[in-house]
Amino acid sequence: MDTYAGKKVLITGGLGFIGSNLAIRLVELGAEVTLVDSMIPSHGGNLFNIEPVRGRVSVNISDVRDSHGLEYLVRDQDFIFNLAGQVSHIESMADPMTDLEINSKSQLSLLEAVRHQNPDVRIVFTGTRQVYGKPEYLPVDEKHPVSFTDVNGVNNFAGESFHRLYFDVYGIRACVLRLTNTYGPRQLIRHSRQGFIAWFIRNILDGTKIQVFGDGTQVRDLNYVDDVVEALLRVGRDDRCWGQVFNLGAPEHVSLWDLAHLMIEVSGIRVLIEKVPFPPEKKRIDIGDYYADYRKIREAVGWDARISIREGLRKTFDYYRAHKQHYLDD
Amino acid sequence: MDTYAGKKVLITGGLGFIGSNLAIRLVELGAEVTLVDSMIPSHGGNLFNIEPVRGRVSVNISDVRDSHGLEYLVRDQDFIFNLAGQVSHIESMADPMTDLEINSKSQLSLLEAVRHQNPDVRIVFTGTRQVYGKPEYLPVDEKHPVSFTDVNGVNNFAGESFHRLYFDVYGIRACVLRLTNTYGPRQLIRHSRQGFIAWFIRNILDGTKIQVFGDGTQVRDLNYVDDVVEALLRVGRDDRCWGQVFNLGAPEHVSLWDLAHLMIEVSGIRVLIEKVPFPPEKKRIDIGDYYADYRKIREAVGWDARISIREGLRKTFDYYRAHKQHYLDD
Numbered sequence: 001m002d003t004y005a006g007k008k009v010l011i012t013g014g015l016g017f018i019g020s021n022l023a024i025r026l027v028e029l030g031a032e033v034t035l036v037d038s039m040i041p042s043h044g045g046n047l048f049n050i051e052p053v054r055g056r057v058s059v060n061i062s063d064v065r066d067s068h069g070l071e072y073l074v075r076d077q078d079f080i081f082n083l084a085g086q087v088s089h090i091e092s093m094a095d096p097m098t099d100l101e102i103n104s105k106s107q108l109s110l111l112e113a114v115r116h117q118n119p120d121v122r123i124v125f126t127g128t129r130q131v132y133g134k135p136e137y138l139p140v141d142e143k144h145p146v147s148f149t150d151v152n153g154v155n156n157f158a159g160e161s162f163h164r165l166y167f168d169v170y171g172i173r174a175c176v177l178r179l180t181n182t183y184g185p186r187q188l189i190r191h192s193r194q195g196f197i198a199w200f201i202r203n204i205l206d207g208t209k210i211q212v213f214g215d216g217t218q219v220r221d222l223n224y225v226d227d228v229v230e231a232l233l234r235v236g237r238d239d240r241c242w243g244q245v246f247n248l249g250a251p252e253h254v255s256l257w258d259l260a261h262l263m264i265e266v267s268g269i270r271v272l273i274e275k276v277p278f279p280p281e282k283k284r285i286d287i288g289d290y291y292a293d294y295r296k297i298r299e300a301v302g303w304d305a306r307i308s309i310r311e312g313l314r315k316t317f318d319y320y321r322a323h324k325q326h327y328l329d330d
Numbered sequence: 331m332d333t334y335a336g337k338k339v340l341i342t343g344g345l346g347f348i349g350s351n352l353a354i355r356l357v358e359l360g361a362e363v364t365l366v367d368s369m370i371p372s373h374g375g376n377l378f379n380i381e382p383v384r385g386r387v388s389v390n391i392s393d394v395r396d397s398h399g400l401e402y403l404v405r406d407q408d409f410i411f412n413l414a415g416q417v418s419h420i421e422s423m424a425d426p427m428t429d430l431e432i433n434s435k436s437q438l439s440l441l442e443a444v445r446h447q448n449p450d451v452r453i454v455f456t457g458t459r460q461v462y463g464k465p466e467y468l469p470v471d472e473k474h475p476v477s478f479t480d481v482n483g484v485n486n487f488a489g490e491s492f493h494r495l496y497f498d499v500y501g502i503r504a505c506v507l508r509l510t511n512t513y514g515p516r517q518l519i520r521h522s523r524q525g526f527i528a529w530f531i532r533n534i535l536d537g538t539k540i541q542v543f544g545d546g547t548q549v550r551d552l553n554y555v556d557d558v559v560e561a562l563l564r565v566g567r568d569d570r571c572w573g574q575v576f577n578l579g580a581p582e583h584v585s586l587w588d589l590a591h592l593m594i595e596v597s598g599i600r601v602l603i604e605k606v607p608f609p610p611e612k613k614r615i616d617i618g619d620y621y622a623d624y625r626k627i628r629e630a631v632g633w634d635a636r637i638s639i640r641e642g643l644r645k646t647f648d649y650y651r652a653h654k655q656h657y658l659d660d
C-alpha cells in the first residue's frame with residue numbers, strides 16, 4: 001500500500017460511512033486527503049466520523065452537484081474515490097429528480113471535470129448490488145443482467161456506466177466496485193433509510209424490538225467496512241482494473257433472522273425480534289435472497305472479505321457503545 | 331386500429347422524422363393529435379413534415395426539458411408516443427449534459443408528470459439498439475447485455491428503464507421499442523449526424539460521392555418508417571405489452587456497401603462509392619455487424635417489417651425528389 005504514501009487523494013462523500021473509514025486508513029498510509037461532503041442531513045456525513053484524523057485531512061463542504069466547485073477540486077489529485085451518493089431507495093422514489101442529479105448527472109460532471117482538468121487521475125466509483133434487482137440466479141456474478149426496482153438503481157447504473165465509458169472512450173482510468181451490504185463503525189444509524197443492518201444495530205442500542213420483514217429467511221452477504229476499504233485501495237492502485245466492474249461479496253451468507261439473533265448475542269443486549277408483514281412500499285422493492293459471486297476481484301487483486309460477521313459485529317458494537325451520542329441525534 | 335379513433339394522442343418529438351409520420355397516420359385513423367417539439371435546429375423537427383395534416387393537428391413548440399409545460403400537456407391524453415430525444419452519438423460526446431437532460435432527466439419528469447396528472451395514460455417510448463453496444467452474438471435479442479459506446483447509450487437506457495420501472499412500481503402503462511436503423515420520408519438529411527442512411531440519401535440527391543467507413547461489409551437491418559409507425563400503434567393498444575421491451579428488426583440484412591449500391595440503382599442517380607478508413611471518433615463507437623432478433627414483438631402483436639429495402643428506398647427517393655427544398659436548407 002506504499003502506492004498511496006505522499007499522494008493526493010480526493011474522497012467524495014468523504015464524511016460519510018465508507019468515505020471516513022477510507023480517509024482514516026489513507027492518512028495512516030501517508031496520503032494527503034481531501035474530503036468533499038455536502039452534509040445533507042439525511043445522508044451519512046458526520047464530522048465526528050473523522051475525529052481520529054481531525055486536522056490531518058482537508059474538509060471541503062460542498063455538493064457534487066456544484067459542477068464549478070468540482071472542476072476546481074479534481075485538479076492535481078492523484079486518486080479520486082468517488083463515493084458520494086444518495087443511497088436511500090425509498091428517498092429515490094419520493095424525490096426522483098434529486099436522486100438523478102446526485103447519482104447520474106453529478107457523476108457525468110465529475111468525469112467531464114476530470115477529462116478537462118486532470119485526465120491522468122485514477123478513479124474508483126462505488127456502485128451497488130441494487131443494479132441486479134431480484135436475482136435470476138445465485139450467486140450473482142458481474143454478467144448477471146441489470147434490472148431495476150427503484151429510481152436509485154437506474155441512476156446508479158448510469159453513474160457507473162459513465163465511469164466505464166470514460167475509460168473506454170477517453171482512457172480515463174476509472175473502475176467500479178458494486179458493493180453489497182456494508183456495515184461497521186461510522187454508519188448513519190439515525191433513521192432506517194440506509195439499510196436494515198444499521199437499523200438493527202440502532203434498535204439493539206436503544207433496547208427496542210427488531211422488526212424483520214416477511215419470514216426473515218432472506219439471505220444476504222455482508223462486508224465489514226474495513227474489508228471494503230481494503231478493496232477500494234487494492235483496485236485503485238492496479239492498472240489491470242481500469243474500465244472494469246467488480247462485485248464485492250463475502251464467504252458467509254446469513255438470513256436476516258439469524259443475523260438479528262447474532263447481533264443480540266454479540267451485543268449482549270436482549271431485545272425482541274418480531275416478524276412483520278412487508279409494508280407495501282418495501283415489498284415491491286424486495287429482492288428475495290442475494291449473495292454475490294466475487295471471484296473476479298479475488299482473482300484480479302487478491303481481495304477477500306477477511307473479517308467474519310461475528311468479529312465485525314463485535315467491533316461495530318464496541319464503536320457505537322463508545323460513541324453512541326454522536327450517532328443518535330441530528 | 332379503431333382503438334385510436336377519437337382518442338387524444340400526444341407525440342413528443344412530433345415534428346421529427348418518426349413523430350410526423352406517426353402523426354399523419356394517427357390523423358387518418360381519426361385521432362386528436364398534439365405534437366410537442368422543441369425545434370432544436372440540429373434535431374429533426376421540420377414543420378413541412380406535417381404538411382399533409384396541417385390544420386388537423388395541434389402543434390405545441392416546447393422542450394421536454396420544460397417540466398412545467400409537460401405537466402400541463404400530459405393531462406387528458408389517452409396515449410403518449412414519447413419520441414423526443416437527442417439522437418446523435420457524436421453530439422452526446424461533445425455535449426454530454428444536454429444529452430442527459432433530454433434523454434434521461436426529461437423522461438423521468440414526463441413520467442412524474444404522468445404519475446401525478448394522468449396515471450391512466452398509455453405510453454410508448456422509443457429506445458435504440460445502441461444500448462447493446464458491439465454485439466456479443468447475432469441476432470441480438472432483448473436479453474443481450476447492455477453495453478455503451480457513448481453517453482447517448484447510457485442516457486437512453488436510463489430513459490427506457492424509467493418507463494419500465496414506472497410500470498412495475500406504479501402501474502403506469504408504458505412500454506419500450508428498441509429501434510434499429512429507421513429510414514424513409516421526413517428524416518433529417520441536412521447533416522450526417524443522424525445516421526448513415528440519411529446521409530447516403532443526401533449524398534445521392536446532391537450527386538456527391540458516398541463514403542463508406544472501413545471495408546463496407548458491416549451488416550445492418552433497416553426499417554422503413556411506415557413499419558415502425560405500425561409497430562408503435564400495435565404495442566400502444568395492447569395490454570400485454572406494458573412493462574415490456576421489444577426489439578424492432580427486419581428479415582433482410584444488408585452490408586453498407588451493398589446498401590449504397592442499391593440506393594444508387596433505385597434512385598437512378600450515379601455517384602461514386604468510396605471506402606475510407608474510419609475517422610478515430612467514429613471507429614471507437616463502431617459496433618461491427620448488427621441485426622436484431624425481433625421474434626418477441628412478432629409473437630406479442632403480430633408485427634413484422636412488411637416493406638422491402640428496395641420498395642422503401644423507392645418511396646424515400648420519390649419523396650425527397652418531390653420535396654427536396656424543404657430538407658436541404660436550415
